[in-house]
Amino acid sequence: MRIITTEGLLFCIGFLCFCITTLWGVLAVILLNKRQQTERQKTLEKNIVRALAKTFDQPKNESAANFVWVKPYLTNNAKLWLLGKVLIKVNNLLHGTKPEAVSSFSDAIGLTAIIKTKLGSTDWFEKVMAIRLSHELGLKQHLPEIALLCAHENTFIRRESQIALVVFLGWQSLVLLSEYNFPISQWQQICIIKKLRKYYPTVDRASIGTAIEANNHNITRLLILIIGHFSMHQYNTYLRKHTNSEEEGISDNAYQSLHKVGYNSFDTWVELCKRNKSTLSKPLPIS
């Protein structure tokens, strides 16, 4: 059996102390960096928000020379996305007062042109961020480039461009979506309904009628949810038709939407019974 000498023990303790001190040192540096980064982010947010607020007081946009301080943020991708994030926040805050304020600011600082070049990037993440910034900041001039990406092989690019389509074209975009043979995710459905509520609160019956007639099973669930959210009781036949659906979740959504458009569960059940005797064995939906 090997015996550890006093020197060996002291060396081990010393080495352990060194490791622990180094670890604490690294952690301290990381924390300090993080704090500095947060401070820098706050300062940037403050500067952008104040510059944007000033544009509200003046009838005309300030000249590009006044936004020189923003230029360094346009060269670095991480800072560019941060700038975009702040602009989205301000746009959401002000949408009701001056919807074009943020897009004008974006034009003045040269962000719009950069976003346009990013739309042509080969990196999928850059492309997705550029599409997102385009629709969140209301850069409608990018619609032709974005429309081409709606059937892209990359799921993230395709989904973000389809949301952009809804933002720019409103209810008419449902007609276009009914022509694509790609499934629409639940997250996408929620986004589309939110965008329609925010930008196009008035229902366009002609467009939703055309989308229903297209009979594309990829957007069935989306249409059912939209009918429910906008309380379009004239489409209850469509909802009732899908209460018998075998596809997972569609039947539940159809029942929920029927409830939202004013049909209570008992009425729905009675109607189903009248139409098809076999539904008598089906349990009553919980409302």
Add this chain to the structure above:
Amino acid sequence: MINKRILIVHEDPCVSYFLEHFFVEPTVSVQIESHYADVVKAISKEPFDVIITDLTINGNFTYRYLESLREYAPATSIVVISEIEFNGTKDNLIQMGANDFVTLPLDLWGFTKKINRLLCA
């Protein structure tokens, strides 16, 4: 000389900085806070004429926050801003002591008029 004071409370500094711009005047001072403990400290130090606050902030529960705000500042006008609105939210908040409830996105001109009216009251 400054004779009116506004306190803006929001978790997101972007919102606070933006609103601050529209209320700062030679006679009006604006203070920004984002945490409940700092809000209590600020109110205890010197009273405010108007408090513009988000419905929920760090450090307290939604409705309890508003109740304690009313306790600490009984004479101050409180305007709550929020993105969330359920049925009866406004009535509940007014019962709890808020003077008004405004949903986002803001109608900025209408909102500034509202705050100026409360400052002059």
